[in-house]
Structure formats: structure tokens, C-alpha cells
Amino acid sequence: MLQTVSEWLWWDHLWLPANVSWSDLEDSEGRVYAKASQLYAVLPCALCMLLVRYLFESYLASPLADVCGVRNRIRVTAQPNSILENYFCSKTRVPSQADVRSLCKKTSWPERKVQVWFRRRRNQDRPALRKRFCEASWRCVFYFFAFVYGVLALHDKPWFYNLKEVWKGFPKQSMLPSQYWYYLLEMGFYLSLLFSLTFDVKRKDFREQVIHHIATLTLLSFSWISNYIRIGTLVMVLHDSTDILLEGAKVLNYAKWHLTANVMFAVFTILFMLTRLVIFPFWLIHCTWVYPVEDFAPFFGYYFFNVMLSVLQVLHFYWAVLISRMFYKCIFSKLEGDDRSDEEEDDTDSSRERNHKSSHIHSSGARGRANGH
Incomplete structure (x- = not known):
């Protein structure tokens, strides 16, 4: 029975275009392809991320909070009853x-x-203010380095400038070492966020966060197995570009640098609307819906990948509403932290x-x- 389930799960027509089989994606002639077995490395990577985060928050973010004067509000304990x-x-x-x-x-x-x-x-x-400061600092630092790494890995690739190059030779596209490490770090990070949701600052969009992390991990896993790696890296670098500014604005706001935080948040709002509501749907999703059918007939993986991208786009619309509310407060009063908190x-x-x-x-x-x- 297990063998039957495995055969159905890894049926060629589910994951790959017609007339392409898994045997066509075996390493040969200097070509190296992504393999599902490599995804097992994501779990230890996520655990390492949690360890690195703990060390970062304890020995870097916490002293930084002292320097910035971030103090927890004195709370009166509820009388025992x-x-x-x-x-x-x-x-x-x-x-x-x-x-x-x-x-x-x-x-x-x-x-x-x-x-x-x-x-x-x-x-x-x-959660206390210092905890929020440390969490935002960790995410800001990760997104910054992930974005820089993504740009360095993509800046000399033709598909970074011409989206039709994403599908050139698909699915027989050799995996690059930079793509492997980029995927591993991003998936490890999002899996670590999924693990830490229970003890992180709980926000009003908790369920949306869970859906986002699961959808992201599913999307990245599928794109890895089906060799949608080129478009996957473009999606990751696009998301990281705006998340840096959001987390940075939070850090500055917690440190009471309100004017600088408001300016950074205003820049973030503009960039978010541009990348998530314009570039993502009209460039990247258009690239995954329209260009592939010029070279091969649609298959299950084609539809599945685009549905997952559409789920992310729905979440983008939801967060755009929250961000608009925060932007209104930023302009007419002051930014009092994350509106989701x-x-x-x-x-x-x-x-x-x-x-x-x-x-x-x-x-x-x-x-x-x-x-x-």
C-alpha cells in the first residue's frame, strides 16, 4: 500500500509537464537538479535559526534595547482572586x-x-515592550541579510531582468549553489517562525500569519521539487525588500524615535503597495500564469503553484488594509506600534x-x- 501511495504521490503528471519524467531530472552532463530529499535539511536549519535568534536577542538585541532606552512598562499585578x-x-x-x-x-x-x-x-x-523590540530586531536583521543575499544571487541572472527567461529550458534547469542556500535559509526561517508562533507576540492576524507561513512553506517546497526555483527566488527577494522597512520602523518606534519611524513607515507603505499590489500580481503572477503555457500544456503543478500564489495575494490585500490604517495614524497622529498587536x-x-x-x-x-x- 505504501508503494502505491508513493507512486501516486510522485506521479510525473502531478509535478511535471507532459512528456517529462523524474528520470529526465537526474544529475547528468554537469547539470544538478533539486531533489525532494534535500528538504529534510530545512528542519535542522529551522532549529539552528531558533538558536541563533535566542543568542541574537539575548546578547545583541537586549543590550541594544538598553542603549535605546527601551523599558518595560511597570505593571500592577492583579489581586489574587x-x-x-x-x-x-x-x-x-x-x-x-x-x-x-x-x-x-x-x-x-x-x-x-x-x-x-x-x-x-x-x-x-x-508581551512586554522589550520583547517586541527584540523580536522586531531579529526579523529586521534577517530580512536585511536575506534581501542582500538574494540580490547578490540574482543580479547577474537574465531572468532577473527578463521574466520570460524564467521558463527557458524548464524544467531542465540546473540548480545553482546560491539558489540552494537561499531556499534553505528562507524555508528554515519561516519554519522557525511557525514553531515560535506560540510564544511570540500574539497579533490580531494570528490565523492569517499561520496561513501565510504554511502557504509560504508549501509554495517553496513545491517550487523546489518541481524546479520552479527561478520564480521562487524572485518571489522571496520581492517580499524581503519591504519586510526590512516594516520591522525597522517598529524597532525605531519602540525606541521612541517616532519621527524617523514615521518616515520609514511611510516609505514602507509606498513600497508595499508597489511590490505586493502591483509587481507581485501583474509581473510575477502574470509570469507564472501566462508565459508557461507558451511552451507546455497546463498540468496539476501549474495550477497548484498559481493557486498558492493567489492565496499569498489575498493575504497581501488583507495586510494592505491594516497598513493603510497604520499609515493614517502615522500621518494624523503618531505610529503607536503594530496595529496587529x-x-x-x-x-x-x-x-x-x-x-x-x-x-x-x-x-x-x-x-x-x-x-x-
Whole structure:
């Protein structure tokens, strides 16, 4: 049965154009082709990435945070209460007004005290500012070096300037050492991000992030096996070009260099819209949809690859909306971090209550002075 499943899984017509078989992609005459077995190296690479990230955040990003004056906000710990803790863990972190009144009866606490308890308890589970700074620093550094490596690997290749060259001789295109290492590093990085999603800063687009990482790894794996490597490297370098600026803007914003962060974020927004909403769909996806059929008939792999690219494009539209909101804040107020983040709440008295207390104190003082005190 396993042999039958393997034969179906590696059926030539699923992965390769008509009249091409796996035997045609065996190393010969100086040509070296990508092999599925080489993808096993991605797992140890991802584990190494996690180790490098830990060392980077501990010995480089953390001291940099000290230099930049990035300090964690002092948090008030929620007062121990077994009733509220059980409700927080088993039911909801954000109770409705009716739930608050019900909890007031069970705990004999006033509504305001219960509401403050839940805010403080939610803040305890949120990542601190230094953690966000270190994470953004790591991603910024990786994207920078990945982008530089990608440009160096592609700048002298004809398909970098003429997209029709992507399909010249496909699929019998020899794999280059630079392509192998570029793929290995990128796939190891995204797999490490998938592993670390549970303890990284949790954002509002958590599910979209999971979909993105899985789609990216699936896309890169398929493009590796089916020898779509040329277009794969172009997709990677295009994405890395904008991610550097986003993570860099976050780092500067956490360090309270707001003006510089806003400028960098504005540049990022323009570049994101250009690369993800114009170049990616109208150049790269057009290249994968239109040019291949000029040389061979569509096959399953052709459709699968383009569907995965379309999934990424849908995510680009989703993030374009979030980025537009952040850009609006950047222009009309100031950039307060990542709009996708679960931001820390103010666990003190509300401004209305503070004003009320202040006016009460002033009025009391006035009455006191009037009475001769």
C-alpha cells in the first residue's frame, strides 16, 4: 500500500509537464537538479535559526534595547482572586457588563474593581515592550541579510531582468549553489517562525500569519521539487525588500524615535503597495500564469503553484488594509506600534473618573477654604 501511495504521490503528471519524467531530472552532463530529499535539511536549519535568534536577542538585541532606552512598562499585578481567575481562564478574558455584575455578587467587589482586575490580568499575559523590540530586531536583521543575499544571487541572472527567461529550458534547469542556500535559509526561517508562533507576540492576524507561513512553506517546497526555483527566488527577494522597512520602523518606534519611524513607515507603505499590489500580481503572477503555457500544456503543478500564489495575494490585500490604517495614524497622529498587536491596556482609573476625582478634590478644597480651613 505504501508503494502505491508513493507512486501516486510522485506521479510525473502531478509535478511535471507532459512528456517529462523524474528520470529526465537526474544529475547528468554537469547539470544538478533539486531533489525532494534535500528538504529534510530545512528542519535542522529551522532549529539552528531558533538558536541563533535566542543568542541574537539575548546578547545583541537586549543590550541594544538598553542603549535605546527601551523599558518595560511597570505593571500592577492583579489581586489574587480564585473566582475571577477561574472565570478568566475557563470562560472569557473580556467579560460583558452583565457578567461583571454577576461576578460582583460572587466576589462582593464593586464593578470598577472587577473591571480593573480583568484589565490587569490581561496585561499580565501580554508581551512586554522589550520583547517586541527584540523580536522586531531579529526579523529586521534577517530580512536585511536575506534581501542582500538574494540580490547578490540574482543580479547577474537574465531572468532577473527578463521574466520570460524564467521558463527557458524548464524544467531542465540546473540548480545553482546560491539558489540552494537561499531556499534553505528562507524555508528554515519561516519554519522557525511557525514553531515560535506560540510564544511570540500574539497579533490580531494570528490565523492569517499561520496561513501565510504554511502557504509560504508549501509554495517553496513545491517550487523546489518541481524546479520552479527561478520564480521562487524572485518571489522571496520581492517580499524581503519591504519586510526590512516594516520591522525597522517598529524597532525605531519602540525606541521612541517616532519621527524617523514615521518616515520609514511611510516609505514602507509606498513600497508595499508597489511590490505586493502591483509587481507581485501583474509581473510575477502574470509570469507564472501566462508565459508557461507558451511552451507546455497546463498540468496539476501549474495550477497548484498559481493557486498558492493567489492565496499569498489575498493575504497581501488583507495586510494592505491594516497598513493603510497604520499609515493614517502615522500621518494624523503618531505610529503607536503594530496595529496587529494586542496592545497593553490602561489598568488605572479612566480619564473620566480621574477628572471626576480631581474636580471633587478641588471643590472640596474650595468649600474648605470658604469655611475657614
